[in-house]
Each structure stands twice: as C-alpha cells, then as structure tokens.
Amino acid sequence: MIFTDSVTVSGVRRTADGYLVGEARVARTGIQDYLGTEIDPENEHGLRDKPIVRVYRPESAVFHQDAMQSYAYRPMTNGHPGGDGVNSKNWKDVAIGQTGGEVVRDGQFVKVPLVLMDAKAIEDWEAGKRELSMGYGAEVVFQDGVSPEGEPFDCYLGPMKMNHMSLEHRARGGDQLRFGDNTPTPPQGGHQMADTLRTVIVDGLSVQTTDQGAQAIDKLTKQLADAGVNIKTLTDAHAAALALKDADLAKKDAEIDSLKAKQLSDADIDARVTARADLISKAKSIADADYTGKTDADIRKAVVIAKLGDAAVAGKADAYIDARFEILVEDAAKNPANDPFRQHMIQQDGKTVGDESEKARLQMIADMQTAHLPAQA
Known part of the structure; x- marks a missing residue:
C-alpha cells in the first residue's frame, strides 16, 4: 500500500541549466492526520468512515536504517501517479527530478537534497505549488495508544520505505513544514511565493x-x-x-x-318470523307443500311452478316471479274453496253428516225386516 506524506522545500536555488536545487525535510516523527479511507479502505479495522485517523510515526519507523536508505535517489513527480507508485515501466513518463544521496537526520526530521528538472513542474512550483509529498510503503499497526509527547493516536507505522516524492500544493505536516528561508528570484513576469x-x-x-x-x-x-x-x-x-x-x-x-x-333486535326478529309464517301460509293456500329450508324467493318460485308450470318462470327475473306469486295469492283470496282451513272443515262436516245418514238408513232397513214378525209375549 502506498501512502503519501507532505513536506516543505527549504534552501532552494536555480542552476545555470534552469533546474531547481535545494534541500527539503521529507519526513518527521509524531502524529499525522489521514483520512479513514486512506488508512482502512476496506474497513477491516472499523476506521474507514472515521473522518480523521491519527497515525503515529515513532523514531523506529522514520529513522530505521532501511528507511533512511530508501530516501535516497527517489524519483520526483508532479502529483502522485497513483497505483503502485513509480517503477521502471512508468519512470520515464512521470519523473520530473529526483532526490540525492546525502540523507541526514535533522532533529525529528529527515533531510535530503533534491533537484527539480522539468520545466512545467518548475513553472508550477513558481506559481505556488511548492511542497513535497512522499509516497511510501509501511506496515500499519492497528493499535491505538498515546505518544511519548502525550498525544493519542489510532494506529502507528512500522519502518517506512520511500517510493517517490511528489510536488504538491499543501503539506500534511502543517505549519512547521513551512517553506524555507532561501527562495529563488522568480523570472520576470513570474509570481511571488505565498502560502495559499x-x-x-x-x-x-x-x-x-x-x-x-x-x-x-x-x-x-x-x-x-x-x-x-x-x-x-x-x-x-x-x-x-x-x-x-x-x-x-x-x-x-x-x-x-x-x-x-x-x-337484529327482538322486534326485527318477531317481524321476520311473522312475515315468514305469512308467506308460508299464502304459499300453502295455493300449493300445499313442504317449504322447509327454502328461501322466500324459492318458495314463491315453487308455488308459481306448482300452479302454472315451469314455462311460467323460464327465463324470468325474480321480480316477475314475485309479481305472479302475488297475483296467485290474490286469486286464492277471492276463492274461499282454496282456503285449506275451510276445506278441512267442510271435509269434517261432510263426514259427520254422512255418518248420521248411514245410521238412519240402516235403522230403516232393520225396521222393515222386522215389521211382519209377531209380537213377543
């Protein structure tokens, strides 16, 4: 994984060839702020969505022997190339200069010589793009703690290995990595250097x-x-x-x-029972049958069929059948002979009269048969 760090150029001069030569502090110990997406892009340690991750660089990471050797002869780029940094395949396309070999410790900093050779990069530097960001690799130990200076951190680095140095606008290290005292005289029409x-x-x-x-x-x-x-x-x-x-x-x-x-209320139930009994009574006055379990509509239809035949209801709507039923009821009311109660009473009366007549007839026959017999003493 390639990380980036930023430092400020110090002690810069221009050569006869137009190059910029100077020394720069390129690394330091202490706490540096990174985005969570830089340190933990896959969120394996729960830091990806943390806005600021405080990374501690102990002296063992910055001044390790292998780390100090890796600062020398690093290619310079105008902006980080991305991916895996600079290698033999893209060096010719991205290099604008390089660091020198005299790597020294300067207090809590590492200082190296450098030369900026590309004309376009020099123009950018003169226009204000004058700070340096190191591209490096290091093991990140995801363990929080407190530095010897009493500053809390979220994780810390193992020995650093430099890959390249990029020309950038702003340093990650802050004000202490401010631009150095020695500044070249800008060419005519150039821009004065100022922090932006x-x-x-x-x-x-x-x-x-x-x-x-x-x-x-x-x-x-x-x-x-x-x-x-x-x-x-x-x-x-x-x-x-x-x-x-x-x-x-x-x-x-x-x-x-x-x-x-x-x-239904009790009154509703009574009304329905009365209406039902009335309907069945009317039906029986026309066609005496068992209407148990039939709906009101079925009863009316059955009565009309019984009286007038299936053809009377074939294809007819319920309203038509209801009307035919009411007509039959009215007709039955006009003909007392159709009253089942009256018919029953007549049948009972007829049976009584018949029995009395039969008794009288039999008695008359008996009297006639015994009329010639002598009287008994």
Whole structure:
C-alpha cells in the first residue's frame, strides 16, 4: 500500500541549466492526520468512515536504517501517479527530478537534497505549488495508544520505505513544514511565493483550510447530509406505517359498525318470523307443500311452478316471479274453496253428516225386516 506524506522545500536555488536545487525535510516523527479511507479502505479495522485517523510515526519507523536508505535517489513527480507508485515501466513518463544521496537526520526530521528538472513542474512550483509529498510503503499497526509527547493516536507505522516524492500544493505536516528561508528570484513576469489555502463553504461560512482539511470537511458534510436523508427516510417510513395502521383500524371500525348494523333486535326478529309464517301460509293456500329450508324467493318460485308450470318462470327475473306469486295469492283470496282451513272443515262436516245418514238408513232397513214378525209375549 502506498501512502503519501507532505513536506516543505527549504534552501532552494536555480542552476545555470534552469533546474531547481535545494534541500527539503521529507519526513518527521509524531502524529499525522489521514483520512479513514486512506488508512482502512476496506474497513477491516472499523476506521474507514472515521473522518480523521491519527497515525503515529515513532523514531523506529522514520529513522530505521532501511528507511533512511530508501530516501535516497527517489524519483520526483508532479502529483502522485497513483497505483503502485513509480517503477521502471512508468519512470520515464512521470519523473520530473529526483532526490540525492546525502540523507541526514535533522532533529525529528529527515533531510535530503533534491533537484527539480522539468520545466512545467518548475513553472508550477513558481506559481505556488511548492511542497513535497512522499509516497511510501509501511506496515500499519492497528493499535491505538498515546505518544511519548502525550498525544493519542489510532494506529502507528512500522519502518517506512520511500517510493517517490511528489510536488504538491499543501503539506500534511502543517505549519512547521513551512517553506524555507532561501527562495529563488522568480523570472520576470513570474509570481511571488505565498502560502495559499483552499477556501470551502461550511454552513454558509467561508473557511480557509488545507486540501486535507477540505477533504475532511467535504466528507463530514456528506455524512451529515446522508444522515439527514436517512432520518427523513426513517421518518417517512414511520409516518407511512402509522398511516397504514390507522387505515387498518378504520377498516376494522367500519366492519364492526357494519356487523352492529346487521344485528337484529327482538322486534326485527318477531317481524321476520311473522312475515315468514305469512308467506308460508299464502304459499300453502295455493300449493300445499313442504317449504322447509327454502328461501322466500324459492318458495314463491315453487308455488308459481306448482300452479302454472315451469314455462311460467323460464327465463324470468325474480321480480316477475314475485309479481305472479302475488297475483296467485290474490286469486286464492277471492276463492274461499282454496282456503285449506275451510276445506278441512267442510271435509269434517261432510263426514259427520254422512255418518248420521248411514245410521238412519240402516235403522230403516232393520225396521222393515222386522215389521211382519209377531209380537213377543
């Protein structure tokens, strides 16, 4: 994994060939701030979404013998090339200069000589792009702690191995890596050297910060916006769930009200029983049959069929059949002979009269048969 660090050029001069030559502090011990996506891009250690990860560089990482040797003769680039850094395949395309071989410790810093050779890169440097960012590899030990200076950190580095040095606008190390005292005289029409900061808008306010600070602010702003969207999504989902629940409750209330409306009172039941008995009575006055279990409509239809035949109801609507039934009822009311009660009474009366007549006839016969017999003494 290639990391990047930034340092400030110091003691710069121009050669007769137009190159820029000088010395630069290229690394230091202590705490440096990185983005979580730089240190833990796969989030294997839970640091990817952390805006700022504090990485400690102990002396054993910065001044290790192998590390000190790796600062020498590193290619310089105008911006980090990305990927795996600089190698023999892309060196010719990206190199704009290189570091020298005299690597020394300068307090808590490592200082190396360097030469900037590419004309376009020199123009960028003169226009203000004048700080250096090291591209290096190192083992990251994901263990938090506190540095000897009392500063907390999230992880620390093992021995560093340099790959390249990139010309950049801003240093990761901050103010202590400010541009050195010796500055070349810019060519006629050139730009005076001055520290520049990036301006970002935070909640309507203009804030000047480094590129790294701007990245952190942008990330935090996006996270806040995403959090707002997530909260709105959850709120909308909660409101929708409540609305659905209210709709279900309203539906159940309507069903309960409907069931209540369908419940019959005692008076309703009595009225229905009376109407049913009346219908069956009318039906029997026309066609005496068993109407148990039939609906009112079925009873009317059965009576019409019994009296008039199947053809009378074939293809007819219920309203027509009901009307034919009522006509038959009216006709039956006009003809007392169709009254089953009256017919029963007549049958009973006829049977009584017949029995009395038969008795009188038999008695007359008996009297006639005994009329010639002598009287008994």
